[in-house]
Amino acid sequence: MIEQLHGWKYFSQTGIPLSVFRTQVGSRIAMHTHDFSELAVVLDGHGWHVTTDSKYRIAAGDVFVVQNNAAHAYEGCEQIDLYNVLFDTSKLNLPASDLYQLPAYHALFSLEPGIRNTARSSHHFLTLSRHDLAEISSILGRAADELLRRQPGYQGMAVSLFVQAAVSLSRCYACMEGRESGRLIRLGRVISYIEQNILDDLTLGQMAGVAGVSASTLNRSFNDALGMPPMEYVIEQRFKRAIVLLKDTDATITQVACQSGFADSNFFARQFRRRFGCSPREFRAGRYPLR
The missing domain is CATH 1.10.10.60 (Homeodomain-like)
Incomplete structure (x- = not known):
């Protein structure tokens, strides 16, 4: 039976949906899933990273992302030392207008993890140079320290350091050569x-x-x-935007539809009910959870 790890066990300790820590992997970690995403930066050692459909070797400098609900494990590990970054971007207050406009960010954090779980890919693509690995290690070390010490302003500092790491990794990814x-x-x-x-x-x-x-x-x-x-995918992103507006603003249904990219509010309402089993108005009133 595959164990599922839950974010609240980690995020309740930090107060935000972000946890950063350095850890050593023994010979293996059994197959498991989690309801959050995970960024792994290997600092030293070597071993095998295993998903449901692939298995590939990892070593110092390797970077990969495991998305929420994706099963993975570690096998044949020898002295693996790595940073684990556990996060939920849907709940983090990230500067989306900047970070999400980086093509390499989407490649590393969304696209590569997706194809890794298919037969079309059996490895990761980003391996950092010694210099870049030292830089990322320093950033993540500071983030881990902020979350551990919890001094005033630590949440904002930790999130900003996470964004700094994500941007730096995206820049490294953008500089890679390969088909x-x-x-x-x-x-x-x-x-x-x-x-x-x-x-x-x-x-x-x-x-x-x-x-x-x-x-x-x-x-x-x-x-x-x-x-x-x-x-x-476009429709999916528009619905995500609409759900945030319904939950966090007093905008009318027509305004929510318009601000989410739906030109017609009636079409928006019909599609919302078809997808989620309730109307936008019913969802806002809290009468129906999203299915």
Whole structure:
């Protein structure tokens, strides 16, 4: 039976949906899942990282992300020393207008973990140089210290250090050379384009043009990495935006629809009910949890 780890056990200690700590891996860690995402930065040692569909060797400098609900394990480890960063970006107050516009951020944190769980990929792509590894280790060490000491302002400082690490890693990823990593960065450009133009009438042709591929190739690549075609991903992001507006603002349903990228509020309401089993108004009133 695969064990599931829960974020509240970690985040209750830090007060925010972010936990950073340095740990040593024994010979193995059994297969498990968690309801948060995990960034791993290997500082020393070597071993094998295992997912449900792949197994690949890891060593000092390797960086990879495991998304929430993805099963993974470690095997054949010898003196592995790494930083674990546990986080939930849906609940962290990140500067989305900046970070989410980086194509390499999407490639590292969303796209690569997606294709790693398919037969199309059996490894990670980012290995840091000694200099970059030392820089990232320093940033994460400071973040871990902030979360441990909990001095006034520690939450904001820890989140800012997490963003600094994410940006630095994204820059390293963008500098890599390779066919597969290059393909993921092209897809990352599409996701960045969606983030910046979510309120516009996006088309498959526009997004294929941003990636520099055909519409059919873009559909296939999105399905491989994210489990859905581009247009469905756009709708998914619009619903996520709408849910935040419904929960955190007093905007009318028509305003929520408009501010989420839905041109017609009636269409928005119908699609919301079809997807979540309740109307936007019922969800806001707390009468129905999202299914």
